[in-house]
Amino acid sequence: MNPVNLSTQFAGITLRNPLITCSGTYGFGEEYTSYCPLEALGGITLKGITPLPRLGNPVPRLAETPAGLLNAVGLENPGLDEFIQSYLPKIRKLPTAAIANISGFSLEDYVQLARALQKDSGLAALEVNISCPNVKHGGMHFGTDPQSAQEVIAAVKAETDLPVIAKLSPNVTDIVGMARAVQLGGADAISLINTLLGMHIDIYQQRPVLANTFGGLSGPAIRPVAVRMVWQVFQAVDLPIIGMGGITTWQDAVEFMLAGATAISIGTGNFVNPQAPLEILQGIKEYCEERGLASVRDLVGLAHHDR
């Protein structure tokens, strides 16, 4: 039997396998190395950065919920300059593809970040996190308005020669409309999904657990919503999808690929099991082997076929 071809290529990004880690859950790549060698990963997505450094929200920033995790880190990050000076040199040397995740509170923020990050940075791609409030437009989130989303992606696309991945928020009525918008904006790929907006109240203190009141819900609890969105976007939009949201076991990863994800990304699952990526990769490989599939790419969207 020939070994399964794990490598994958999409949107100008080449990965040794379809396994990525999610922005905000894997630091800048160095934190998990004693649990999961970076050589084993297709790629990592770095913590979201903004033009200026941010201290983020006060603690508590985390709350556990049934099969889920609420976080309100508030985009703490060292800022663009420090990222380029202190982090990028190390990131270039990482033995896996590194995708930068950029966030902004105005169109100009995104433009500034995109301009500073080009192919020569050594990064593999830019993931554009549009789940942020647009402070210039009354706090309306870029990620919930198709037009703003399209504009942001188009602006980023115009500034960088890196492949651009639009990361969509699930807190919308019409995810397909959002996907179409970022396609019009020129996105090369789509990441699905960011966190669901949620909250948890401490009934003894009678106040929200998170200092920020609201937080983003991630983990296995949201998987059914994420798989549904991947499925819908796969059917409607012809762009490669990076699927994420609750992936913890190899079965979850296969589910996302069958739904239409070309690559899959592990976030909260790393906290549960820091070796999850290794186990998932092994599981995907065996799943393909047992079915005589030559390449992991053969899994993509398979559940859409009528049988």
Added chain:
Amino acid sequence: MNPVNLSTQFAGITLRNPLITCSGTYGFGEEYTSYCPLEALGGITLKGITPLPRLGNPVPRLAETPAGLLNAVGLENPGLDEFIQSYLPKIRKLPTAAIANISGFSLEDYVQLARALQKDSGLAALEVNISCPNVKHGGMHFGTDPQSAQEVIAAVKAETDLPVIAKLSPNVTDIVGMARAVQLGGADAISLINTLLGMHIDIYQQRPVLANTFGGLSGPAIRPVAVRMVWQVFQAVDLPIIGMGGITTWQDAVEFMLAGATAISIGTGNFVNPQAPLEILQGIKEYCEERGLASVRDLVGLAHHDR
């Protein structure tokens, strides 16, 4: 110590306690009586009805997910005539308040249902489920478009003398906008939340588990989203809220009340523990007692107060 006053009154509905059961999870009231006497409940919400009988979707209709349940029952119900003839006489005799849940696929459907159900039916209120596709408008859901939602509620309100509760879908960008819309339509109260749209794929069969592909996600997994929406609507809209979504323990119920729910409703939690309503009621009572609260109504929205 005086006993805690459990009774609650809102929108012209009087309940012996704030505990209701959710539409679609408690049949027409007779199924759970050997586990939980109806006398113990503030009220029950009946299975959603439509003008004509519906067989609903094929099976599988259910899929379990982490801390959640996907269902795609497809509004199976006996239809309005049969409901009135065979069910209503029994429902009138139930020893608890009964709220009818009405669903439609056009404005006329809702009008027809509302017209047939008046105060003299013995029902306590009408809950209007707007999470249905409007077949006359390209399948756009009533529950995801503020204008349609307002129209439906206004039409129902014009036809019935029963209190009207608008049940909102969480699959929207802006839940507050939807709440404002149904308030403009004349809703007397708001039920929050219906299920999140999700799906699950059987990786061995390589196809969706549910015959209907998509289903509604309920259960503890969605609680953080539901609490967040209750919180947001409580802050923005001056209507009583019936909170639901993942309530399984008394702590969950208290969390919803602190977030702003005047009454709370138990759905999937009944499947997990058919005595959940009894345990929840007891828990709420003791919680109030320990804090010297005279009435459960004192809990409503308490977590919004600055301390």
Added chain:
Amino acid sequence: MLTKGQVVVHESLGDEKHKLKRLVLKGPIARTAQAGQFVAIQVQDSSISSFDPLLRRPISLAGISSENDEITLLYRVQGRGTEILARAKEGEALSIMGPLGHGFSLPEAGELWLVAGGIGIFPLYPLALSALSKGLTVRLFWGGENQSFLESAGLSSWEKLGIPLYLSTLDGSLGQKGLVTEQINDQLRQMSLSSSQIWAAACGPKKMMQAVTEICKNVKVPIEVSLEERMGCAVGACLGCVCTLIDETGAKVHKKVCQDGPVFRGEEVVWDESC
């Protein structure tokens, strides 16, 4: 009834490779239970409030001992829920709802033909006991993977009943090689009995029950079958578990496996609906 059943025995049933388990629970459920009924069991000790897995699991009553207030559940470790259930230790208390649904009916006289496929055998044993104690003649047709499976799944208890057993295995390692339906056809052919004296009760894979129903229809033997469906509430409140039947008027109607079944008359079942 919602009760805490205390684990009295929890052990492997036969060869471990078949992943079969025997679970005996102490509790008052036995007093009112009937063969063919089931319970909805919480797979984790209920003192833990974990909501994953969320739902109860339906398991048939495979033994009902009202004298000892004990019920026996026999199950195959299938997925996550039963895997967790398999870890329950003696002395732990598991939350059970039951007895649920409607069991098999018993004819007043004549012969009862039991037809089982695989682990469909489990609910038929208490039925055989009831029938025998009523003085009925009982035969068992049972098909399984191989000899090891049949032995693991309780063959010796059946042998002790002293009734005729017609066994089939897919590999021929025990009984006749092939399907249980072939055995039934053979017996029908050889038989002197008028088919009007026979009642059948079947439990097993849907395809098997459908085929057996077909045979029974042809020879006018009334048959009851025990259906399976994914369950939410297990009491008829959620409409999660419907199956399609043909009613007297010839119309298709939905029935709830949990409440109206799990046992239905075979002729009424619409097998080709995804049910």
Added chain:
Amino acid sequence: MLTKGQVVVHESLGDEKHKLKRLVLKGPIARTAQAGQFVAIQVQDSSISSFDPLLRRPISLAGISSENDEITLLYRVQGRGTEILARAKEGEALSIMGPLGHGFSLPEAGELWLVAGGIGIFPLYPLALSALSKGLTVRLFWGGENQSFLESAGLSSWEKLGIPLYLSTLDGSLGQKGLVTEQINDQLRQMSLSSSQIWAAACGPKKMMQAVTEICKNVKVPIEVSLEERMGCAVGACLGCVCTLIDETGAKVHKKVCQDGPVFRGEEVVWDESC
């Protein structure tokens, strides 16, 4: 390191009413561990794939025995996670990440003053052992609810060390009635020792650590405190567990309790940030 720790001992610690537990796990973690470090433990046997509760729980190393490849965790049953953990039986394997974070430093010479509030005592015991084996003088200031608590939480092991113990209880049932800070002030007043020879290490409620830090600052005693925060990754990757410190330039900076701590220099901690 991610390992499966086999449960060697799991028992109540002292009077059950205090809900304290002693858990000894076999595994290679002990070889590299240091007092003040912690592990992130999965509360359910990892052969079960349940995602509720989802996260690991941080627990300090309360005993490190590299000869036996054993670590001891002492914990209080607090909520859902520790309740489930409390059910782990001998022989089960629990998934542990660790050792994590940076532990306490030890002075080269002089006196080490240990200050504990409540169950903050647990990580201080291995620190005392290291200090004593290094030839340092050690004193313990420990405040708790009442005599029963202190006895349950391991007082006798401390007495065996033969070091001076300054105990306080809220109700005066053992030691001095009141707070541990009063005892420290008393000793500082009576003491001949120059404060430059003293190092302090504190673990307990935030308010207590803040007050002790204040005292130490005044007399120029360097103090290390062990902070707690809700954790996601426990390795510095998620920024869930930050605390605020003042750096050399006087600027407020965030540090990660899991990776940069949990032990920090008390003077650097900004206590009034919600951290």
